[in-house]
Structure formats: C-alpha cells, structure tokens
Amino acid sequence: MRMLFSAVSAYGHILPLAPLMQAAVDAGHDVALLTSEGVRPLAANELAAEVELLGVCAEAEDHIAEAARRSGGDPFHPTPEVIGEVFGNTRLILDAENGLSAASTWAPDLIVAELFDTVGPMIAARMELPWYQVGIGPALPAVLAGEIDRSVLPHYERAGVKPVPAAGYLDTCPAALQDPEWVSEIPVLPVRVGAHRRPNPSGIELPRFTDPSKPTVLLTLGTVFSEASTLAALCSAVAQADVNVLATLGVVLEESPEVTGRGEVRFVPFAPLEELLKDVTLVVAAGGSGTVLGTLSRGIPLVLWPQGADQPINAARAAAAGVALVAGSADETSEAVARALQDEQLHTRAAQVAADNELRPTPAEIVATLTAGSR
Structure with missing residues (x-):
C-alpha cells in the first residue's frame, strides 16, 4: 500500500509521525511525507x-509570517482566531494546490495527517481517499478545533467538495492526560508512544558529571523556544537545586550560554530524547507534546514552564494528571525541581502512566489495522 503522511513543517509536528512511518516501512509499504523542502535535513x-x-x-517561517500578516496576531502566543488562521486559512492558501499536485503524482492509497495539518484532509476529500488523523498530544479544545474548521470551510466550498471525516483518530495521549470532557465524533485508536529515537543511533556521547551521585535533571526547551537568554535563566535556576543539569541547545543555538548555580551544567546539541533520558531522574521543559509524552513513556515526572503554542494546554493536563509541577517563571523552577525530586507520589504517578502506555497497541499494530481497513 502507498501511505502518504502529511504534516506542518516543524519538528514537533513531524516527529510524532516517525514511529508510524517507520512501522509502515517495516511492513513493506511505500511511504511519503508531504511537508516543506526545508525539513530535508530533519528527514x-x-x-x-x-x-x-x-x-x-x-x-x-514563511507560513508563520503570512499568518501573522493576515491575522495581525502573534502565532507563538495565539488566540483561537489566530490558530484558525495559522493552521487553516493560511495553510491552505500556501499549500493546498501544491500539495494536491504532488499527491496526485505520487498516487497514495491512504493519507495520515497529524492533528494540526489541514492539507492532508483536503487532499483526501479531493482525491476521494480514506484518511486518519494522528493526535500529537491532548485533543484540541473544541473552541480551537472549531476555529480551524471554520477557517478551512471556504476552501472546500471553492473546490466543490465537502470535508470528509477521518476514518479514525490515532490517540497518542495517555488517558490520564486527556481532557476528561473530550468526546470524539470518530473512532479512537489508542497508540503506544515512546521517546523519539532515530532509525540509526546518533552516536552522541553524553557528558559525565563530576559527582554522579547527584540527581540528573534533563532541561530542554524543545525546538521552537530555545532562546539563549531563556535557556540561561532556566539553567541557572535549576542548578540552584544542586543537581546535575543536562541541557539541550535545541536546533537553533550553537553556543552554550553562561549560567550560574550550585549544580553542574553540561550542554548537548539536539539529540533524540530516548538517548538523553538515560539515567535522568526529572525533566524540566517548556511543555511541547513530544517532550511530555516521550518523558512519561519512561515513567519520569516533569517540571514545566510553558512558553507558548500548545504548551500551556499540555502543562495543565500533565499537572491535573499528577505527573508534573508547573512553574510560572525561571525563578519558580528551582523550588519546583526541589519539590519534584522529593515527591514520591509524582514519581509513582508517572510510572503508572508509563505502565498504562505499554498496554496500548504498538505503531506496527496500528499500521496493520489502518492498512487492513483500507484495502
């Protein structure tokens, strides 16, 4: 079978699809990813x-700039209306026709689109193909989903087609973190998640700390909000807790910022989360879905300081599930880290989420279900 995956051109939207793409390749299917040329190094x-x-x-960057121009809002700290513009109207204005042309040439049998992608569903409607939607965190609040749906409707009307519901929703979010009021209008297929790994080991050598008996805290701001000043402030605050700090530079920063604090801080470049989590007791992060879900798949609790995008939603759900503490500033993270390291219930709950995750179908099993139902 020919499976076309479609995603917004950003790490946080593409990497959650990686296990499903790998499973499809392993099962002998032809697989393509519809996104931007700029992610070729990532791919x-x-x-x-x-x-x-x-x-x-x-x-x-072009997509964000155009959405900001059209909406007059801030795509990194958006209102529901701006979210509708970013992922709905602007996305289809820039990408719908080019995406349809490429997809028509490649000729898929099935489309798999991540939660925020609106190009894949449009292609599915115009090519009369079945498609599935993949969650990349907690389900979208109804107000956000409604704004995206509203913004894309004129595009369907102009194309002379009607939106086609997904054949199923692949839910990567642990039940403990999902919004208890969320009700899906389409069948839900739970999927086991894991910390991101590469097809081949990266070979990164993690630094050694002077005193390995201290707890090791992984600190990551993800791939979007890794500003040097923010990272430096957060590292200094976490180091005040007298822990070993393993901090990632993300995909933008090349030099390590200067930090202070009692603990020892070591920086590493962007690397698969699976490799970074080795021997880690706690993760301090901004709250991106990939980091939160990957960390919890290993039974490790978190301290979250949301920076923007969907991070406040993820942080709120993680806190409600009892697997994370949420800080409102860099300074607050020091106390939060100290509390989290001593909170046995936090660690127990994170371990339970990991155990529940292991009971879910694997990506390979999900791919088998999708392809069997589309023949």
Whole structure:
C-alpha cells in the first residue's frame, strides 16, 4: 500500500509521525511525507531512509509570517482566531494546490495527517481517499478545533467538495492526560508512544558529571523556544537545586550560554530524547507534546514552564494528571525541581502512566489495522 503522511513543517509536528512511518516501512509499504523542502535535513537524520519527501509546502517561517500578516496576531502566543488562521486559512492558501499536485503524482492509497495539518484532509476529500488523523498530544479544545474548521470551510466550498471525516483518530495521549470532557465524533485508536529515537543511533556521547551521585535533571526547551537568554535563566535556576543539569541547545543555538548555580551544567546539541533520558531522574521543559509524552513513556515526572503554542494546554493536563509541577517563571523552577525530586507520589504517578502506555497497541499494530481497513 502507498501511505502518504502529511504534516506542518516543524519538528514537533513531524516527529510524532516517525514511529508510524517507520512501522509502515517495516511492513513493506511505500511511504511519503508531504511537508516543506526545508525539513530535508530533519528527514535525513530522524526518519527512515525509505520515506520519500514531497517538499512542496511553504517553509515554517514563511507560513508563520503570512499568518501573522493576515491575522495581525502573534502565532507563538495565539488566540483561537489566530490558530484558525495559522493552521487553516493560511495553510491552505500556501499549500493546498501544491500539495494536491504532488499527491496526485505520487498516487497514495491512504493519507495520515497529524492533528494540526489541514492539507492532508483536503487532499483526501479531493482525491476521494480514506484518511486518519494522528493526535500529537491532548485533543484540541473544541473552541480551537472549531476555529480551524471554520477557517478551512471556504476552501472546500471553492473546490466543490465537502470535508470528509477521518476514518479514525490515532490517540497518542495517555488517558490520564486527556481532557476528561473530550468526546470524539470518530473512532479512537489508542497508540503506544515512546521517546523519539532515530532509525540509526546518533552516536552522541553524553557528558559525565563530576559527582554522579547527584540527581540528573534533563532541561530542554524543545525546538521552537530555545532562546539563549531563556535557556540561561532556566539553567541557572535549576542548578540552584544542586543537581546535575543536562541541557539541550535545541536546533537553533550553537553556543552554550553562561549560567550560574550550585549544580553542574553540561550542554548537548539536539539529540533524540530516548538517548538523553538515560539515567535522568526529572525533566524540566517548556511543555511541547513530544517532550511530555516521550518523558512519561519512561515513567519520569516533569517540571514545566510553558512558553507558548500548545504548551500551556499540555502543562495543565500533565499537572491535573499528577505527573508534573508547573512553574510560572525561571525563578519558580528551582523550588519546583526541589519539590519534584522529593515527591514520591509524582514519581509513582508517572510510572503508572508509563505502565498504562505499554498496554496500548504498538505503531506496527496500528499500521496493520489502518492498512487492513483500507484495502
């Protein structure tokens, strides 16, 4: 079968699809990813070599700039209306026709689109193909989903087609973190998640700490909000807790910022979360879905300081599930880290989420279900 995956051109939207793409490749299916050309280095490092990149969509920075111009809002700290513009109207203006052309040439049998992608569903409607939606965290609040749906409707009307509901929703979010009021209108297929790994080991050598008896805290701001000043402030605050701090530079920063504090801080470049979590007791992060879900799949609790995008939602759900403490500033993280390290219930609850996750179907089992139902 020919499976076309479609995603917004950003790490946090593409990497959650990687396990499903790998499983599809392993099962002998032809796999392509519809996104922007600018993510080719990411694809080369993070995805199976057999995944064909259809890089015809707009680059993330161009997409964000156009959405900001059209909405007059801040895409990094958006209102529901701005979210509708970013992922709905602007996305289809820039990418719908190029995406359809590329997809028509590649000729898929099935489309799999991540939660915020609206190009894949449009292609599915116009090519009369079945499609599935993949969650990349807690389900979208109804107000946000409604704004995206509202903003794309004129595009469907102009194309002379009607939106086609997904055949199923692949839910990667642990039940403990899902909104208890969320009700899906389509069938839900739970999926086991894991910390991101590469098809081939990266070979990164993690630094050694002077006193390995101290707890090791992984600190990451993800791939979008890794500003040097923010990272330096957060590292200094966490180091005040007298722990070993393993901090990632993300995909933008090249030099380590200067930090203070009692603890020892070591920096590493962007690397698969699976490799970074080795011997880690606690994770301090901004709250991106990949970091939160990957960390919890290993039974490790978190301290979260949300920076923007969907991070406040993820942080709120993680706190409600009892697997994370939430800080409102860099200074607050020091006390939160000290509390989290001593909170046995926090660690027990994180371990339970990991155990529950292991009971879910694997990506390979999900791919088998999708392809069997689409023949």
